[in-house]
Amino acid sequence: MQKISLRANAKINIGLHITAKRPDGYHDIESCFYPVGWADEIQISVVEQTTFSYEGLPIQGATADNLCLKAYYSLKKDFPALPDVHIHLVKNVPIGAGMGGGSSDAAFTLKGLNQLFNLGLNNSQLEDYARKLGSDCAFFVENKPTLATEKGDVFSPLGLSLAGKYIVIVYPSLHVSTAEAYSGVKPTQPATALDVLLKAPLETWRETVQNDFEGSVAAKYSQITDLKTDLYGFGAAYASMTGSGSAVFGILEKSVNDSVLAHFEQKQYSVWAGILE
Numbered sequence: 001m002q003k004i005s006l007r008a009n010a011k012i013n014i015g016l017h018i019t020a021k022r023p024d025g026y027h028d029i030e031s032c033f034y035p036v037g038w039a040d041e042i043q044i045s046v047v048e049q050t051t052f053s054y055e056g057l058p059i060q061g062a063t064a065d066n067l068c069l070k071a072y073y074s075l076k077k078d079f080p081a082l083p084d085v086h087i088h089l090v091k092n093v094p095i096g097a098g099m100g101g102g103s104s105d106a107a108f109t110l111k112g113l114n115q116l117f118n119l120g121l122n123n124s125q126l127e128d129y130a131r132k133l134g135s136d137c138a139f140f141v142e143n144k145p146t147l148a149t150e151k152g153d154v155f156s157p158l159g160l161s162l163a164g165k166y167i168v169i170v171y172p173s174l175h176v177s178t179a180e181a182y183s184g185v186k187p188t189q190p191a192t193a194l195d196v197l198l199k200a201p202l203e204t205w206r207e208t209v210q211n212d213f214e215g216s217v218a219a220k221y222s223q224i225t226d227l228k229t230d231l232y233g234f235g236a237a238y239a240s241m242t243g244s245g246s247a248v249f250g251i252l253e254k255s256v257n258d259s260v261l262a263h264f265e266q267k268q269y270s271v272w273a274g275i276l277e
């Protein structure tokens with residue numbers, strides 16, 4: 001049987017400037033997108049009739065709206081001979097967390113179908129399919145640290161590597177809607193461009209690198225500020241909310257011990273720790 005298994009990893013945003021409102025109602029941003037190891041699993045297999053199933057964290061919305069199926073049908077439109085498939089998703093990445101989990105599922109489904117059925121699409125063509133499914137989605141095609149601009153779907157090299165550093169990500173179980181988060185921020189041109197700020201040593205970022213969503217989300221949910229304080233207390237060199245929230249991450253020079261993870265788990269938060277690549 002023809003089948004493929006995929007690991008659809010999440011991302012964090014290191015710095016996020018919302019610079020302008022666009023004529024199409026979306027916003028121009030500049031943000032460093034960085035892949036992390038917290039991941040969903042996707043299995044695609046050839047069957048008689050296209051279906052979708054999932055296990056793990058609950059996903060709101062109709063099955064037809066799941067981004068895995070949307071990705072499949074966006075290819076099927078241009079490749080009518082695409083075989084029917086069953087897509088099974090193991091949902092691990094928190095939803096509404098600012099980690100782009102749904103966008104990653106969509107991008108990896110596109111990449112998986114391209115590979116399984118030898119569609120011959122290159123990365124630039126896959127990105128074109130991806131950006132129609134969500135602004136974050138195109139990033140997961142290359143899935144490498146990058147500076148994202150415009151809607152978050154135009155990429156330029158950043159020359160930033162945090163390989164070998166440790167990361168702790170905590171999701172305080174608060175679902176933040178991306179559209180709502182954008183509507184709570186007044187776009188502003190940053191005094192210094194993000195790529196310039198990120199060239200300075202990691203230790204300086206605490207004072208300079210900010211996520212423009214953080215102020216309004218933290219004003220509503222005090223947990224965000226508390227999490228940052230905790231992560232700095234546990235030795236983070238830099239801590240921030242990711243994307244439109246509500247997950248908060250800390251980047252550390254050394255790994256944390258189990259008592260740190262237990263500290264967050266006791267609060268009923270989801271937590272993931274790993275090494276950056």
Ligand SMILES: C[C@@](CO)(OP(=O)(O)O)[C@H](O)COP(=O)(O)OP(=O)(O)OC[C@H]1O[C@@H](n2ccc(N)nc2=O)[C@H](O)[C@@H]1O
Nearest residue numbers: 026027098099100134135136151152178179182243244245
């Ligand atoms: C904020 C970011 C930062 O990386 O990530 P998340 O927090 O969602 O992970 C992204 O810009 C989210 O991208 P994504 O989640 O794909 O958003 P989309 O589905 O395209 O859009 C959802 C809604 O967010 C708003 N939106 C999105 C992107 C953008 N550049 N400007 C916007 O104003 C629009 O109101 C849109 O209707």
Ligand SMILES: Nc1ncnc2c1ncn2[C@@H]1O[C@H](COP(=O)(O)OP(=O)(O)O)[C@@H](O)[C@H]1O
Nearest residue numbers: 060066067095096097098099100101102103105
């Ligand atoms: N496979 C999927 N995984 C997660 N969310 C999905 C998926 N398909 C559709 N969605 C919808 O996408 C929205 C959240 O997307 P997600 O990328 O996980 O969060 P965020 O925007 O915080 O990064 C939710 O409204 C959810 O119902």
